[in-house]
Amino acid sequence: MKPGPRRSVSQSDIVDAAFEILEEKGVAAVSVRGVAGALGLTPTAMYTYFASKNALLQAMVEHLLTGVSDASAPDWRDRVVAVALALRAKLAEHSGSLVLVTSGPLDGPNALSLAERLIESFVEAGLTVDDAARAGHAVRAFVVGQSALETARRAAPVEVSAVQPLWSDSRHPLVEQTTGLALDGGGDEEFAAMLERVIDGFARA
Known part of the structure; x- marks a missing residue:
């Protein structure tokens, strides 16, 4: 994005500019001053929208999570899977999004709606509210962790499956037997x- 004079901007403009910087330079480059420069604003003007870099990052997380909790299905189990798939898709949209969602507490409105949706679904399955909250947290942790592994695989310089592991021997027969699953x-x-196995652990509790 080329910096230039802007007579007025919205918070949405600022968040969009921040995501452009995130994609091009990484999360470390996302700053109030950097985004202000991209939009042709002074840092002082930016502070009227976001009081700090943390506030800007929180707004980016909220933008990222928009619509995730809207994923729906009649059955509670299918609903949990739908929400998890929606979250995974959002995390895959932007490089650096994993750093965003692990950079602070997920306590904005969209993040709380996501947590609420998962808890409601597990309560519908018969869990207590406390256990439903634990199950929802486990699902979110699984999605974030799995997304990190998938991101690492996409970034690999060579196709891992095309390389014969140097450590291949009889000491890891079960690992070698399941390499075709492409778990990451x-x-x-x-x-x-894989997510169904996580859900099963709570559904049987």
Whole structure:
């Protein structure tokens, strides 16, 4: 984005500019001063919208999570999977998004709606509110962790499956037997299959 004079901007403009910087330079480059420069504003003007870098990052997280809690399905289990898939898709949209969602507490309105949706679904399954909250947290942690592994795989300089591991021997027969599952890059179907195992652990409690 080329900096230039802007007579007026909105918070949405600022967040969009911040995401452009995130994509191009990484989360460390996202700052009030940097975004102000991209929009042709002074840092002082930026502070009228966001009081600090943390406030800007929180707004970016909220933007990222927009619509995730709207994912729906009639059955509670399918609803949990739908929400998890929606969150995974959002995290895949922007490089650096994983750093964003792990940079502070997820306590904005969209983040809380996501947590509420998962808790409601597990309560519908018969869990107590406390156990439903634990289950919802586990689902979010699974999505973030799995997304991190998938991001690392996409960033690998070579196709891992095309390389014969140097450590391949009889000491890891079960690992070698299951290498075809592509656990860190098998698409929505493999992701959902793993998530179902996580859900099963709570549903049977």
